[in-house]
Amino acid sequence: MTEALHLMSREPLLEVRGLTKHFRIRQGGRPATVHAVEDVSFAVDAGQTLALVGESGCGKSTTGRCVLRLIEPTAGTVRFRGTDLGTLGAAAMRSRRRELQIVFQDPLASLHPRMRVVDLISEPLQIHGWPANEIPDRVDELLALVQLGAEHRSRYPHQCSGGQRQRVGIARALAASPALVVLDEPVSALDVSTQAEIVKLLVELRQRLGLAYVFIAHDLAVVRQLADRVAVMYLGTIVESGPAAQVYADPQHPYTRALLSAVPIPDPSVERRRRRIVLAGELPSPIDPPSGCRFRTRCWMAEPRCASETPALLPRDPGIPDHAVACHLVGTTANRSPGPVPAPHDAGATE
Ligand SMILES: Nc1ncnc2c1ncn2[C@@H]1O[C@H](COP(=O)(O)OP(=O)(O)OP(=O)(O)O)[C@@H](O)[C@H]1O
Ligand code: SF4
Ligand SMILES: [Mg+2]
Numbered sequence: 560m561t562e563a564l565h566l567m568s569r570e571p572l573l574e575v576r577g578l579t580k581h582f583r584i585r586q587g588g589r590p591a592t593v594h595a596v597e598d599v600s601f602a603v604d605a606g607q608t609l610a611l612v613g614e615s616g617c618g619k620s621t622t623g624r625c626v627l628r629l630i631e632p633t634a635g636t637v638r639f640r641g642t643d644l645g646t647l648g649a650a651a652m653r654s655r656r657r658e659l660q661i662v663f664q665d666p667l668a669s670l671h672p673r674m675r676v677v678d679l680i681s682e683p684l685q686i687h688g689w690p691a692n693e694i695p696d697r698v699d700e701l702l703a704l705v706q707l708g709a710e711h712r713s714r715y716p717h718q719c720s721g722g723q724r725q726r727v728g729i730a731r732a733l734a735a736s737p738a739l740v741v742l743d744e745p746v747s748a749l750d751v752s753t754q755a756e757i758v759k760l761l762v763e764l765r766q767r768l769g770l771a772y773v774f775i776a777h778d779l780a781v782v783r784q785l786a787d788r789v790a791v792m793y794l795g796t797i798v799e800s801g802p803a804a805q806v807y808a809d810p811q812h813p814y815t816r817a818l819l820s821a822v823p824i825p826d827p828s829v830e831r832r833r834r835r836i837v838l839a840g841e842l843p844s845p846i847d848p849p850s851g852c853r854f855r856t857r858c859w860m861a862e863p864r865c866a867s868e869t870p871a872l873l874p875r876d877p878g879i880p881d882h883a884v885a886c887h888l889v890g891t892t893a894n895r896s897p898g899p900v901p902a903p904h905d906a907g908a909t910e
Contacts, residue, residue, distance in 0.1 A: 570641050571602035572771050573626065573739055578635035580621050586846065594845045595621045597795040599635070600872070603788075605738065608765065608772040610782035610803065612818065613792035616842060619775045622792075623741040626773065627659055639739070657687045660732035664744040666724035670716040670731075676702075680730050687735040701730040704767075706760065722753035726760070733764065739771040746781060758784055780822045783807065791815045794853040797847055798871055801882030804818055811875050811884040814838075814854050837899055841910040852887070859899055860888055 577600060582593040596618040603609045611619050615695040625632045628644055637644045639659060647655060663669040668681055680698045689697060702711065705726040716724055725745060732740050742761065746754040762785050764770060776782045782789070783803075790800040791814060799812040810816045817836040824830040843849055846888045849856050865887060872885040 560687070572605045573603040573773070574608075574636075574638040575602070575622075575626060576600050576636045576638075577620060578625055578637065580618070580625055580630070581633045584846075588713070592830065593847050594793070594795055594848050595755075595846075596632075598623065599792075599795075599797055601788075601790050601797065601800060602773050603739065603773060605771055605802075606765070606769050607790045608774055608782075608785050609790060610774045610776060610779075611790050611792060612776050612779055612782060614777060614842060616845065617792040618795040618845070619792060620743050623661065623743050623773060623775055624768045626741060627661055628654065629661070649851040654687075657735045658738045659741075659743040660735075660737040660739075661743060662725075662728050662732045662745045664747050666721070666728040666748075667716060668729060670724060672716055675713050675715055676707070676719070676727055679727055680734060683731050687758035689735065697734070701734055704733065704764065705730045720753075721749050721831045722756060723751065725757055729757075729760070729764070733770075737770070740775045743775045743776070744777065745774075747777065754781070761785065777799070778821065779807070779818055783822070791818065794843060794848055796853055796885065798854060798886070799882075799884045800872065801879070805879065805882045810888050811860050811889050812854075813860060839899060862887065 562800065574619055577598050579598055582595055584591050584593055591672040599613075599618075599622055600607060611622060613619055621630070625635075626637055628637070632645070639655065642651065643654070644655065669909045674682070675697055680701050681694050684694050684697055685691075688735075698712070699709070702709065707723060707726050707730070711719065711723065711727075716727070719727065728745075745761070746757050749757060758781070761772070761774075765772060765785070772785070774782050774786065779789070786803040788799045788800065789803045789806045791806070791812065792798070793814050799806060799810065799815045806815065807819065810819050817838050820834060820836040824833055839859075840857045843853070843856055849866070851867050852858070852861070852865040852870050855861040868887065870885040870887050872883045873881050874880045875884045875889050
């Protein structure tokens with residue numbers, strides 16, 4: 560293999576560098592800036608799943624939308640198969656979008672209420688120029704792929720259950736054979752048993768079709784089963800990223816430790832010893848994020864320099880180069896300090 564070919568094969572499917580998104584808004588009649596996403600970088604290899612995890616408002620959906628260029632980033636680059644999507648015109652981007660798809664949290668809001676399932680699944684095929692005579696067979700194939708019976712073809716979204724609607728949303732995303740799907744909290748609106756079914760389906764589809772996912776979720780429990788890599792977001796920035804097994808087994812950032820402390824552990828003897836970390840204070844506004852480390856107003860280990868110096872996302876240990884953490888205290892004994900515990904009346908709280 561020539562050097563050039565070798566380099567090409569090592570290139571990630573998706574590479575996001577320095578992604579930043581600011582929204583200009585008016586607040587109380589004055590202009591203001593929402594710092595929704597700040598200098599976010601990550602990569603996803605073909606067939607792999609990156610879980611993007613963090614609490615409400617931390618910028619997960621904005622990141623997902625920038626990746627698909629449904630909204631334009633303020634700064635940064637999104638490369639897909641080595642092409643900087645920011646350099647593509649509208650027509651070239653439309654054809655690229657065949658390979659880059661999104662599934663939304665709420666299928667009822669994202670599916671047209673007056674379209675039948677068969678038309679909802681046909682629509683993306685028509686948009687991407689699928690031969691008209693092949694569309695009926697392709698729709699049947701997609702219904703089978705998401706395990707919906709032929710009886711669903713002529714139903715409207717409101718005649719389907721929440722799980723069935725999400726299967727339709729997935730079939731639409733898969734219609735034109737994408738390589739990467741952004742799943743924006745695809746199971747958050749579903750009950751627990753339906754969540755498990757849809758996650759199982761997504762795992763099977765990934766394997767069968769060789770898909771890559773960016774799986775957006777609020778908590779680390781949902782993505783445990785399918786994440787290859789995890790990136791934890793807090794107030795628009797990635798505070799920790801690495802191989803999922805590494806992040807779950809040995810979380811380094813205090814925010815990741817707090818998030819993980821809320822995840823039940825299947826082994827009852829380990830579960831009994833699980834210690835909840837309850838974060839103090841409110842999530843600050845992205846209109847006026849804290850200086851230095853954005854997590855410092857809720858960090859039980861914050862030092863004076865945390866207010867003046869922004870910690871870079873750096874490998875935690877030269878021996879584990881792809882596990883990166885943004886905290887001044889990584890590798891110090893102070894970082895092992897246990898977090899605040901729940902007050903007795905508040906033991907059921909998740910954060
Ligand atoms: N079009 C917009 N105009 C102004 N502010 C916006 C816009 N879209 C998002 N925001 C703000 O940007 C921040 C990040 O929002 P985003 O929807 O990306 O968060 P999220 O992590 O997906 O949250 P959730 O878990 O609730 O879906 C929030 O403060 C949100 O209010
Ligand atoms: S940099 Fe400082 S405030 Fe931020 S997480 Fe580390 S110790 Fe806490
Ligand atoms: Mg969101």
